[in-house]
Each structure stands twice: as structure tokens, then as C-alpha cells.
């Protein structure tokens with residue numbers, strides 16, 4: 330995929346899956362390895378989520394990740410997943426202020442990380458930002474329900490839309506974002522009944538996380554899905570692998586082997602021709618000892 334064709338390709342891929350009734354599979358990736366795994370596993374679309382703030386960079390909140398940090402991760406993900414549609418979150422503070430700011434930041438992710446689309450969180454004024462980015466020829470994925478960028482550092486994530494007023498606000502935002510030209514929408518942590526009602530009136534593909542079974546697709550955070558972070562995972566996550574403990578065990582065994590001189594062994598060393606070694610030794614003796622020794 331290349332940024333130049335971003336709008337067409339990302340939209341076409343998801344729209345075709347929705348039309349065929351084939352569930353869309355999205356996963357986050359933040360580096361070359363997670364992106365290679367996503368590509369090898371045959372997912373439909375990769376999100377360089379600003380959840381990288383928490384799962385990769387160790388911040389308390391997605392509010393803390395910068396444009397430069399996310400660009401580095403997005404470039405690495407693109408190298409690992411050269412053929413998949415790649416969407417990147419625009420970081421908190423990089424698009425809300427004005428249409429010009431939103432378009433300039435979106436352009437950076439397309440030009441410098443070869444992203445096919447960007448994702449932004451929320452409705453209201455954010456729908457205007459989405460319209461401006463789409464107007465500049467860049468595909469936008471919307472995000473409603475729980476908006477991690479609105480959660481203050483250290484505060485817990487909470488389900489959204491359990492009350493009728495809040496649920497209606499989420500529905501209004503979703504329809505507004507569709508009208509603004511977003512090609513797909515993420516719905517996060519919303520009761521299934523509300524998601525189902527919204528999705529039934531949307532024409533664009535919907536991708537859920539903690540939003541139940543009615544969406545056109547699902548997304549999970551890579552580190553949660555494969556059990557990589559060692560941190561507590563949310564209720565809505567299904568963990569499909571548990572990689573953290575085997576990694577700890579591997580590094581623990583390595584440390585034990587180094588400390589007990591069991592690693593490295595004969596199998597791990599480089600050898601050389603004996604005549605070269607003899608020459609080295611003869612000339613090495615002439616080198617003398619460094620003065621500060």
C-alpha cells in the first residue's frame with residue numbers, strides 16, 4: 330500500500346468485506362515484529378494505535394504520546410506489514426485545534442510513515458476535523474464510545490453509553506462522522522444493544538472493541554491478544570496466547586546460563602584459520618600495552 334492511493338485502497342478493502350458480510354479483522358501493531366505477525370496471520374487491516382503509549386512506551390495515558398514517537402512506530406509497522414492497509418492514530422493534541430492542524434498532522438503520517446489512513450477520536454468538532462482531512466484526500470477512521478484520549482492519566486477506562494443520553498450522544502457522533510466522510514468507525518466499550526442499534530443505521534464498516542457482536546469487525550490490542558505486556562487486561566479481551574511468561578522464563582534461563590558459564594558454548598563461537606591466528610599472535614605481542622593500563 331502507498332499513501333498516494335490511501336483513500337481508495339483502505340476504503341475499498343473494508344467496504345468489500347462489509348458488502349460480503351465477511352467479518353473485518355483489525356489488530357494493532359507498533360513495530361516491525363508485531364506488524365510482521367499481523368501480515369503473516371492474514372489480518373485485514375493494521376492500526377498503529379496510540380495505545381502504544383501504554384503498551385509500548387509505558388506512559389499512564391494515550392495523552393502522553395507525541396507525533397514524533399508515533400511516527401517512529403508507524404514507520405516500523407509499515408516496514409513489517411508492507412502490503413496491508415495501515416491506519417495510524419493521530420496523537421492527542423495534534424488535530425483538535427483547527428482543520429489546518431488536523432490536515433497537516435494527517436499529511437505527516439501519510440508522507441513520512443506511508444499510512445493509508447488516520448484515526449481520530451470523538452464527534453462534534455472532531456467531525457469537522459475529519460471532514461477537512463477527508464477533503465485533503467486522506468482516509469479517516471472515526472472512533473466513538475470510550476475515547477482513551479479523553480481519559481486523564483491514571484484514571485480507569487469506563488464503559489460508555491449505559492445511560493440513554495450518553496448512548497444517544499454516541500449515536501449522533503457516529504452518524505455525524507459518517508456524514509463527514511469517514512470510511513470506517515471504531516466503537517469502543519459500549520453496551521451491545523446500543524452498538525447494534527447504531528450499526529444497523531450506518532453504511533460505513535464498524536469495528537468494535539468491547540462493543541459486542543454487532544459490528545462488522547473486531548479490533549484488539551496486539552499485546553493484550555498475545556499476552557505480551559504482563560499487565561492486567563480488560564474484560565472484553567480474549568487472550569489467544571500467553572507470551573509474557575515464556576519470555577520471562579527464557580531470559581531467566583539465559584541469565585542463569587551466563588552466570589554459571591553454560592553459555593556461550595563451543596557451538597556459539599566464531600573460528601579462524603590457524604595461520605591467521607599465528608600471525609595475529611606474533612604481531613599482537615609487538616603492540617605493547619596501552620599506556621593507561
Ligand code: KIV
Pocket residue numbers: 357376377378379380381418472515517538548550
Ligand atoms: O489505540 C488503540 O489501540 C485503539 C484501539 C483500541 C481501537 O484506538
